[in-house]
Amino acid sequence: MLNILKNNLILNKKQLCLVAAFSFFFFIPIVSLAQIEITEIMYDLEIGGDTGREWIEVYNSGTEDVNLSEYRLYEAEVNHKIKSILEGGNTIINGGGYAILSDNPEKFFEDQPNFAGLVLDTSFSLKNTGEILVIRNSDLLDIDSVNYLSEWGANGDGKSLQKINGNWVASSPTLGKVNYIEENSTSTTNDENVVDTTSTTSSSSPSNSARDIVKINIKAEIDELEYLPIAGADFELNGKALGLKDEPLKNAYYLWTFGDGSKKEGQKVLHNYVYPGEYLVMLEVISGEHSTCDKMKIEVVPAEIEISKVNISSQDNFIELHNSSDNDLDISWWRIKADNSYFTLPKNTILLSNSFIKLPFDITKLLPNDNSEIQLLYPNGMIAFNYVEKIIIEQKTISYNLEKNIIVPEPIVYSVEKPREVVLDESSNNQIAKINESLDMIGPQKEEGDKKSKFPLNKWSFILFGITLVAVGGVGYATKLDMDNEKPF
Structure with missing residues (x-):
């Protein structure tokens, strides 16, 4: 009897081990696969046709990055491929990140020109009456699904269906951001617009309560800019987090996105746009379990x-x-x-x-x-x-008074005595008298019809002329010697 009990115990232990092992290998893949989930659906736009303008938002609730090109969107009984909008572009959704699956990315960016998040291309055409949507992995295993209905709302009123705490509600689109419901939204009180999804792998069914809906009881505000920002220049943005009574909230978290692919944290931030244009600035404020957003359109002008x-x-x-x-x-x-x-x-x-x-x-x-x-x-x-x-x-012209500024040196005056008279002796006087008598004897002879004076050219004329020159030269030379001896040098 004891042996039988022992055998049964051993068998039961083996069975328990097998069950545990089976459970481990069965459930672990489900936990690891349940990362990508559908969080927002825009299936019926307010203005214009829906063709090519519909989109689906997915969220990576895990911590690991996921390559969505290996996944499939099951819609209308077709497994649609998910690919980058650019050849060789990014298809990785980061842990805690969002991605938009678009039927036509060109039309999507026409409607959302300032969206800077991850946009992927796939093929689908969502029915306005509702249908089932499934996210499948590379092994075509269902990861998440939703069977939406037009009765849930967001049917042609500009709103989208959003998943909040397991419930589907109609609210203003929040592409690439945490879903929320505005305080005055009818979705928080209208049971027809509130859907409870108890499992991410089964179809959704209506709920009778909105108790799990996150209500917005805080406000975010972006201060208006007095002057237009200049391309290339830093400008300051200031945000506010307010309670329902407009009281400032302390320790709130501020996250800015600028519409040019960049983001910053903080209540006050500096930013500069490289290029002129129009941008949509988004401010997300989180305080405790509550979050809300504000947005502002900014025109950036060139630096003229x-x-x-x-x-x-x-x-x-x-x-x-x-x-x-x-x-x-x-x-x-x-x-x-x-x-x-x-x-x-x-x-x-x-x-x-x-x-x-x-x-x-x-x-x-x-x-x-x-x-x-x-x-x-x-x-x-x-x-x-x-x-x-x-x-x-500019060179300054400077005028000078020449009379006052030019220095003229005083002249040096030398004292020179008046030349002395030369006193000739008696013999010199006799010689001069004889010369004069000779000159008187020689007079000019005039010829008739000739107006020019002529002197007789004989030897006495030359002798007298020579004696006169010698006498005059001697007198001049003697006078010069006397003057040189009296100069004050």
Whole structure:
């Protein structure tokens, strides 16, 4: 008897082990496969036809990345492939991430031009009356399914069907974000629009209660911008998280998406758009178990600001900026660079539309020369404008009083005595008298009909002329010697 009991116990243990092993290998795949789920369906649009404009949102509830190109969307008895909208593009949905399955990505982006999340291409045509949708893995095992009906709502009113805490409700679309219901939405009180899904692998059925629906009891607000952002320049965005009584919520989580593929966290953030255009900024606020969103459309304008003139002179020294656009532009924290010197424009510096401002040297302390490199910089230091015109340097004309400034040296005056008279002795006087008598004897002879005077050319004439020259030369030479001896050198 004891042996029989022992054998039964051994058998029971083996059976239990087999059952446990079977359960382990059976249930573990289900847990690991149940990662991708359908969370939002846009099957009946409000305006225009539905063809090509319908979409389905899926969510990766696991922590591992999933390649959706290996999965299939089962719809209308067809396993539709899921692929990237670009050849060789991304098909990976990250853990905790969202993806949009679109029938026609081109039409999807026409309706949602600012959506920056993952969009994948597949083929389907959702029925407005309802049908079953299934997500299958590479082995064609069902991962998630929903059998939606038009009675659930979102039928041509601009809303989508959204899965919130296992319930399907009609609410405003929240592509790529946490689903929520607005406080004043009729979906929270209308039983016909609330659906409870007790299992992700079975068809959904109507629920009689909306007790599991997450109600929005907080508000998110984005402060309006006073001036249009400039492409390439940082601008500030400020968000608020408020309670139902508009009281500020502490310790709220802020997540910004800017419509250009970037995102940031924080109540106040700085952002700059590389290119001009229109963008949709989304702010998601989470406080405890509650979350909500706000959005704002932003127009980004080109940086039509330039350095129009640089003037350097002793009386008028400035750098001139010109706004050639039709918008008032906020140029707070912009900088002007002259060689290795900088000047930063203070906060709330506004350059009016189609206007000029002159920044004087007394404020900027920038004094470039004719070879200086002058640049206008964005707040982040990137170059917004290079000044290539010739710098105007005005030369000051200085007049001088020549009479007062020219120094003329005083002349040096030498004292020179009057030449002495030469006293001739008696013999010299006799010689001179004889010469005079000889000259008197020789007179000019005039010929008739000839007006010119002629002297007789005989030997006495030459002798007398020579004696006269010698006498006069001797007197002159003696006088010169006396004067040289009396000079004050």
